[in-house]
Amino acid sequence: MKVTMQRFLLSSVTAVVLGSSLSACVPLVLGGAAVGGAFVATDRRTSGAQLEDEGIELRTNNRIAQSLGERAHVNVTSYNRQVLLTGEVPTAQDQQKLDELVLKVENVRSVVNEVGVLGVSSLSQRSSDTLVTGKVKATLVDAKDLQSNTFKVVTERGVVYLMGRVTLREANSATDLARTISGVQKVVRVFEILSEQELRDLSPKPAPVSTAKPVN
Numbered sequence: 001m002k003v004t005m006q007r008f009l010l011s012s013v014t015a016v017v018l019g020s021s022l023s024a025c026v027p028l029v030l031g032g033a034a035v036g037g038a039f040v041a042t043d044r045r046t047s048g049a050q051l052e053d054e055g056i057e058l059r060t061n062n063r064i065a066q067s068l069g070e071r072a073h074v075n076v077t078s079y080n081r082q083v084l085l086t087g088e089v090p091t092a093q094d095q096q097k098l099d100e101l102v103l104k105v106e107n108v109r110s111v112v113n114e115v116g117v118l119g120v121s122s123l124s125q126r127s128s129d130t131l132v133t134g135k136v137k138a139t140l141v142d143a144k145d146l147q148s149n150t151f152k153v154v155t156e157r158g159v160v161y162l163m164g165r166v167t168l169r170e171a172n173s174a175t176d177l178a179r180t181i182s183g184v185q186k187v188v189r190v191f192e193i194l195s196e197q198e199l200r201d202l203s204p205k206p207a208p209v210s211t212a213k214p215v216n
Contacts, residue, residue, distance in 0.1 A: 042149040044165040053078040073120045079163040081109035086156035088118040129155040132183040139177050158185035165192045
């Protein structure tokens with residue numbers, strides 16, 4: 001129990017630090033180690049794709065705010081130009097309108113619209129979702145067969161959405177782990193599936209060993 005709580009606190013602190021770093025100086029953590037080597041990111045997107053996803057989220061949020069205003073609560077998550085929408089809108093027309101709005105955003109590849117036609121979620125529900133997200137991330141950190149930083153975790157009304165470029169083996173393992181977390185109502189997979197060979201091709205290659213002899 002003590003170890004699990006420590007893992008959860010570590011994951012929560014890491015999330016806060018990363019959020020601050022991304023908003024202030026994105027290039028320092030994209031696709032590699034943060035300055036000083038404090039954190040090593042294992043992201044299977046290119047650095048350009050990561051920057052593009054940041055831009056997509058910003059442009060999409062602005063477009064939704066201009067169109068729907070305060071009557072909607074919509075969270076936008078972009079991973080490798082695939083946009084996940086979660087939250088609540090008051091009408092089915094608003095829900096359908098979101099697809100049109102997002103597909104017009106530059107460089108968006110596809111949209112997964114999981115926004116519900118519901119009343120706006122309460123502060124306590126959002127706090128609970130944040131707690132669930134932290135628990136899932138901590139569990140992925142503990143998993144010996146997974147690289148936790150390859151996954152993006154979003155929770156909305158107890159439903160956990162998992163995103164990332166992963167193999168089927170990794171997808172199944174992460175899904176099974178997320179389902180064991182208290183407070184998780186359902187797990188929805190929004191993965192880009194890689195073959196094991198594609199994963200090996202993405203893995204860093206060892207530096208070649210030099211056979212040159214020093215010159216005296």
